Amino acid sequence: MADLQNLQSVPHVIPEYQYQEGEYTVTRGSAWSGPGCHLGCGVLIYTDENERLVKVEGDPENPFNQGRLCVRCLAVQDVVNSPKRLTSPLKRKREDRGKDAWEEISWDEAYDIIYESITTLQEQNGKETLFTIMGTGRDISPWLTRLTFSLGSPNCVFAMSGLSCYTTRVVGCIATSGSFWVGDYSQQFPERYDHPDWKAPEVIAIWGNNPVVANSDGLFGHWVVDCMKRGSKLITIDPRVTWLAARSEAHLGIRPGTDAALALGMIDYIIKNDLYDHEFVDKWCYGFEELAAAADEYPLAKTSEITWIPEEKIARAARMIAESDGAVLQWGVSLDMCKEALPTSSAAFAIFAITGQIERPGGMISPSEILRYSAGWGYEELIEKKTPEIAAKRAGVWKPEYGLLRSGISAAHTDTVIEMLETGEPYKLSCLWLQTANPLACTSPDPKRTLAALAKLDFVVAVDLFMTPSIMALADIVLPVSTFTEKDGFRVGDGFQRCETINKASDPGNTKPDTQINLEIGKRFNPEAWPWDNVQEMYGAVLRDCGGIDGTFEQMRDLAPAYLPFEYRRYETGKLRPDGQLGFNTPSGRIELWSSYFANSNLPPLPYFEEPTPGPLATPELLDKYPLVLTTGARSWWSFHSEHRQIPSLRAHKPWPEVEVHPETAEKYGVSDGDWVWIENQRGRCKRVVVVTPTIDPRYVSTDHGWWLPEEKGAMDDGLFGMWDVDCNNLLEWKCGKAGFGSNYKTMLCTIYKVVEGDEHNVWKGDAAYSYAPKKGTE
Amino acid sequence: MAKGLLIDYEFCTGCHSCEMACRKEHGLSDGEFGIKIAEFIWPKRAEGLDWQRTDDWQYTYIPVPLDECDLCAERTAAGKLPTCVHHCQAKVMQYGEIGELALALAEKPKQTLFRP
Numbered sequence: 009m010a011d012l013q014n015l016q017s018v019p020h021v022i023p024e025y026q027y028q029e030g031e032y033t034v035t036r037g038s039a040w041s042g043p044g045c046h047l048g049c050g051v052l053i054y055t056d057e058n059e060r061l062v063k064v065e066g067d068p069e070n071p072f073n074q075g076r077l078c079v080r081c082l083a084v085q086d087v088v089n090s091p092k093r094l095t096s097p098l099k100r101k102r103e104d105r106g107k108d109a110w111e112e113i114s115w116d117e118a119y120d121i122i123y124e125s126i127t128t129l130q131e132q133n134g135k136e137t138l139f140t141i142m143g144t145g146r147d148i149s150p151w152l153t154r155l156t157f158s159l160g161s162p163n164c165v166f167a168m169s170g171l172s173c174y175t176t177r178v179v180g181c182i183a184t185s186g187s188f189w190v191g192d193y194s195q196q197f198p199e200r201y202d203h204p205d206w207k208a209p210e211v212i213a214i215w216g217n218n219p220v221v222a223n224s225d226g227l228f229g230h231w232v233v234d235c236m237k238r239g240s241k242l243i244t245i246d247p248r249v250t251w252l253a254a255r256s257e258a259h260l261g262i263r264p265g266t267d268a269a270l271a272l273g274m275i276d277y278i279i280k281n282d283l284y285d286h287e288f289v290d291k292w293c294y295g296f297e298e299l300a301a302a303a304d305e306y307p308l309a310k311t312s313e314i315t316w317i318p319e320e321k322i323a324r325a326a327r328m329i330a331e332s333d334g335a336v337l338q339w340g341v342s343l344d345m346c347k348e349a350l351p352t353s354s355a356a357f358a359i360f361a362i363t364g365q366i367e368r369p370g371g372m373i374s375p376s377e378i379l380r381y382s383a384g385w386g387y388e389e390l391i392e393k394k395t396p397e398i399a400a401k402r403a404g405v406w407k408p409e410y411g412l413l414r415s416g417i418s419a420a421h422t423d424t425v426i427e428m429l430e431t432g433e434p435y436k437l438s439c440l441w442l443q444t445a446n447p448l449a450c451t452s453p454d455p456k457r458t459l460a461a462l463a464k465l466d467f468v469v470a471v472d473l474f475m476t477p478s479i480m481a482l483a484d485i486v487l488p489v490s491t492f493t494e495k496d497g498f499r500v501g502d503g504f505q506r507c508e509t510i511n512k513a514s515d516p517g518n519t520k521p522d523t524q525i526n527l528e529i530g531k532r533f534n535p536e537a538w539p540w541d542n543v544q545e546m547y548g549a550v551l552r553d554c555g556g557i558d559g560t561f562e563q564m565r566d567l568a569p570a571y572l573p574f575e576y577r578r579y580e581t582g583k584l585r586p587d588g589q590l591g592f593n594t595p596s597g598r599i600e601l602w603s604s605y606f607a608n609s610n611l612p613p614l615p616y617f618e619e620p621t622p623g624p625l626a627t628p629e630l631l632d633k634y635p636l637v638l639t640t641g642a643r644s645w646w647s648f649h650s651e652h653r654q655i656p657s658l659r660a661h662k663p664w665p666e667v668e669v670h671p672e673t674a675e676k677y678g679v680s681d682g683d684w685v686w687i688e689n690q691r692g693r694c695k696r697v698v699v700v701t702p703t704i705d706p707r708y709v710s711t712d713h714g715w716w717l718p719e720e721k722g723a724m725d726d727g728l729f730g731m732w733d734v735d736c737n738n739l740l741e742w743k744c745g746k747a748g749f750g751s752n753y754k755t756m757l758c759t760i761y762k763v764v765e766g767d768e769h770n771v772w773k774g775d776a777a778y779s780y781a782p783k784k785g786t787e
Numbered sequence: 788m789a790k791g792l793l794i795d796y797e798f799c800t801g802c803h804s805c806e807m808a809c810r811k812e813h814g815l816s817d818g819e820f821g822i823k824i825a826e827f828i829w830p831k832r833a834e835g836l837d838w839q840r841t842d843d844w845q846y847t848y849i850p851v852p853l854d855e856c857d858l859c860a861e862r863t864a865a866g867k868l869p870t871c872v873h874h875c876q877a878k879v880m881q882y883g884e885i886g887e888l889a890l891a892l893a894e895k896p897k898q899t900l901f902r903p
Contacts, residue, residue, distance in 0.1 A: 074878075082807040236798065
């Protein structure tokens with residue numbers, strides 16, 4: 009058992025996690041659950057004598073955010089206390105799906121219905137007939153995976169085509185280098201920037217994310233700004249001029265979806281100009297010659313033609329990375345959200361491998377883990393060993409080319425799930441547990457197809473904070489969930505793991521924490537797999553099972569925030585491999601630029617680029633109708649994915665979905681700032697308000713995602729809260745990369761035109777929506 | 788001694804945390820501001836350059852304290868920082884005595900000092 013003494017705690021002026029300040033009780037904790045993002049900033053939660061949430065402040069003693077907070081946490085009381093919250097379990101008759109015909113029921117009745125319905129369907133169709141959909145990675149993964157597996161099903165799904173968010177880069181990295189990699193912003197040290205071993209990155213290459221607004225990989229985005237003040241220079245690879253791009257030595261205004269070509273072009277430039285780290289490559293990389301040969305096909309001129317970035321900028325960026333003593337690849341989900349995501353992220357990472365930016369101060373470091381649950385909690389024990397025949401039924405694992413699904417993750421393959429729902433082959437999926445996820449308005453492409461597939465289910469349970477279009481369209485039972493101020497839990501998640509605890513401060517009313525719901529339902533079905541009387545006992549068990557730690561929730565709360573010991577260059581000391589051998593945790597012990605893992609999975613072993621399709625070079629015949637390159641998913645300060653649209657104090661500052669258009673393009677298309685337009689491609693259209701800005705290439709337009717309009721009528725026949733009009737997923741398709749990972753969420757062709765009277769809506773009435781079938785040849 | 792706010796606008800990212808923190812501290816409604824971000828975004832040379840080669844941007848945010856700003860008198864009396872300074876994500880705001888802030892102002896360009 010690991011020793012809790014190994015964790016370095018941060019002292020507090022007031023040692024107790026809960027104390028009185030004037031009329032308020034202050035509870036120190038972590039913001040890791042809905043509402044809001046998956047960072048888990050340190051917070052001080054202020055409640056009154058009735059345990060009502062008054063406000064949240066940033067915890068200045070917490071090394072992670074050092075007192076800082078974004079607008080969403082500063083307004084979290086408006087979410088927690090919102091009159092729109094779900095406050096009671098609800099039921100609705102199967103035939104009333106899509107109608108606002110909910111009936112409030114007790115938790116006991118809800119649990120009884122869930123138990124009876126799922127039990128009946130599993131008896132009829134097999135245990136695997138149940139699947140679960142998991143929302144974004146807040147406090148969810150261990151509990152929902154365990155619930156899935158303890159109910160005998162191998163199918164826990166993240167509802168994006170090609171699992172194209174984070175998992176893709178993690179899986180790709182583990183296959184090629186034995187570990188995931190994040191930039192070194194001193195986040196592993198409680199002393200942060202004052203730690204003597206740390207130095208600021210000389211170069212931070214921001215690639216496919218806008219970190220000050222977004223929050224991927226456990227990165228508090230403003231750490232980049234902290235490092236700029238300490239001398240870090242920036243490169244930004246982004247189709248838009250962001251604030252960070254404007255402060256960069258080189259802004260590469262990449263054509264969306266061509267990142268792999270850019271990476272290969274940079275590798276070629278670095279090798280041809282002898283800028284790579286010979287010693288690191290000789291000792292610690294495998295397949296350099298083969299990589300060099302693959303990159304040889306991408307000389308600067310050709311790379312520039314593909315990516316639309318001037319040659320001199322590509323060269324300057326490549327040289328800056330290669331010549332720096334400490335360079336960070338600040339990568340984001342854009343590298344996951346392209347169809348061939350695995351070779352794309354492999355190519356981007358290879359730049360930093362061949363220039364030796366690995367495991368050094370201010371470079372790329374492998375995040376240490378306190379809890380290891382990337383395969384979920386209990387997959388091996390509850391599924392793999394117990395029922396190998398069920399393990400073989402995990403959606404997609406039977407496809408030979410999806411070998412990486414069998415490489416230490418337990419996710420079921422989402423695109424395969426959609427096909428299974430449509431065909432009933434190789435077996436019938438009949439019931440769904442949907443937990444803090446909104447596939448129709450947020451994660452899933454082609455909402456018509458997604459809805460028609462999911463509508464076939466015999467039974468759907470949803471667990472959420474608010475009513476959503478997905479719940480209105482699909483659910484039979486709804487369970488209201490608590491927010492992070494209303495529950496106990498751990499924040500031990502993505503990025504560099506530190507131990508934080510989520511501490512209950514405000515009265516949850518009749519809602520329950522997601523963890524408690526999962527425990528209580530799990531217990532009904534399989535008491536042996538859930539032997540704990542309460543969530544605190546369950547947290548002790550996850551510490552043992554996933555962390556090898558003999559400790560309790562209360563002990564962790566006393567320690568929090570707490571840090572693991574860290575040292576650089578662990579490949580030289582055997583600390584990156586479980587067997588203690590030197591090097592990286594791959595078959596060759598080296599970073600595999602030529603990947604034996606990919607080769608063994610029948611995938612190309614070297615990084616490659618494929619033109620995004622449709623796209624200006626791949627489908628020039630579409631350019632007459634759809635001449636603009638569209639990218640999606642631009643982040644906003646005022647909302648997180650599809651959350652927050654019903655919170656007036658946040659919505660007021662960004663009331664509508666937007667599309668950014670260059671002034672020349674706006675003039676050409678006859679649209680002005682503030683106009684409502686349709687963005688349309690060959691698959692569908694969505695409505696947006698035009699923002700005219702010089703910060704985007706005249707050939708691109710960019711829009712934000714996750715939109716629905718809670719103030720509109722919700723019933724299916726009334727348009728699902730305006731979702732059909734404003735969901736940019738109308739333009740997307742279910743189509744994943746060769747390996748089963750990655751999908752083109754961020755690159756397609758489109759046109760824009762003004763919304764005119766009589767053409768203000770996409771009409772998708774219930775019958776049409778529930779029975780939609782994709783046309784052949786469009787998929 | 789008079790107090791003020793020193794703002795390093797070289798590094799203000801325009802995240803609006805100061806505005807929201809202020810609004811919540813002072814009980815302001817959604818359209819009201821005790822501090823507001825001013826925005827200056829354009830290419831410095833607007834003519835005759837293709838977009839991919841336009842590198843020289845004016846891309847600046849400056850938070851400006853307004854009439855509702857009392858420098859969080861209640862908070863500072865209790866030994867806390869003004870809430871905008873406390874929550875500023877880019878850590879570009881300093882609260883202190885005007886004389887001391889003026890010395891810090893002399894040390895670095897792209898700063899501005901407010902006495903609200």
